[in-house]
Amino acid sequence: MNLILLGFPGSGKGTQAKAISGRLGLVHISTGDIFREEISRKSPLGLEVSGYISSGKLVPDLVVLKLVRSRIATETKGLLFDGFPRTVEQAQGLDDFFATREQRVDAVLFLHVEENEVVKRLAARRSCAKCGKIYNTITAPPARENVCDVCQGGLILRNDDMPEVIKQRLMVYKDLTEPLLAYYRGNGIFHEIKGDSSPDAITENALAVLKTWSK
Ligand code: ADP
Ligand code: ZN
Numbered sequence: 548m549n550l551i552l553l554g555f556p557g558s559g560k561g562t563q564a565k566a567i568s569g570r571l572g573l574v575h576i577s578t579g580d581i582f583r584e585e586i587s588r589k590s591p592l593g594l595e596v597s598g599y600i601s602s603g604k605l606v607p608d609l610v611v612l613k614l615v616r617s618r619i620a621t622e623t624k625g626l627l628f629d630g631f632p633r634t635v636e637q638a639q640g641l642d643d644f645f646a647t648r649e650q651r652v653d654a655v656l657f658l659h660v661e662e663n664e665v666v667k668r669l670a671a672r673r674s675c676a677k678c679g680k681i682y683n684t685i686t687a688p689p690a691r692e693n694v695c696d697v698c699q700g701g702l703i704l705r706n707d708d709m710p711e712v713i714k715q716r717l718m719v720y721k722d723l724t725e726p727l728l729a730y731y732r733g734n735g736i737f738h739e740i741k742g743d744s745s746p747d748a749i750t751e752n753a754l755a756v757l758k759t760w761s762k
Contacts, residue, residue: 554658564629603715658742
């Protein structure tokens with residue numbers, strides 16, 4: 548099974564992707580996480596993409612598609628994509644690639660959260676610099692301010708969660724990523740779930756939707 552999670556930046560995709568992939572035994576592929584890792588390693592790819600990311604723009608489709616293809620070329624398990632595809636061109640690229648392997652996208656889950664809620668969440672988001680665990684200073688704070696509960700690492704505000712960059716990311720989402728909903732909606736694999744309940748409740752809803760699908 549190959550699954551795609553869609554939603555505004557800050558809709559909780561990353562959190563749900565980790566939970567759902569764990570429960571279903573899927574390989575979690577977050578293009579955002581891969582890019583951030585490349586940036587922190589200062590690899591050639593990291594250097595190539597860091598300007599786009601820190602200014603809230605999308606990394607060019609060809610770069611993203613090349614990365615994803617090489618990342619999944621040797622995977623034999625089911626995949627869960629988080630933060631990819633982000634444009635219709637990326638979605639077509641993925642479909643074409645799957646077609647060469649007689650595979651397909653089996654389900655698309657759209658996590659629905661209102662825009663004003665997303666803006667609040669992104670500004671309150673902190674992530675552990677060491678293990679990547681995500682916190683929210685208002686709804687899910689760590690036990691000790693700015694210290695990760697799991698690994699004691701320091702918590703950071705992502706560069707691209709600065710207010711001006713958040714605005715830019717939301718504009719880009721509406722322009723380039725929202726058209727994906729229509730791309731997938733027509734073909735019976737599209738499911739919308741509400742993203743405004745607790746993380747655990749959302750995971751259960753998602754699994755329930757996918758179970759119906761898999762029968
Ligand atoms: P969020 O979903 O919170 O915006 P991500 O971690 O998915 O965060 O992405 C962070 C940034 O990485 C994006 O704003 C974009 O610049 C870049 N990026 C990640 N995935 C893609 C993609 N599929 N296509 C283009 N750019 C991407
Ligand atoms: Zn940590």
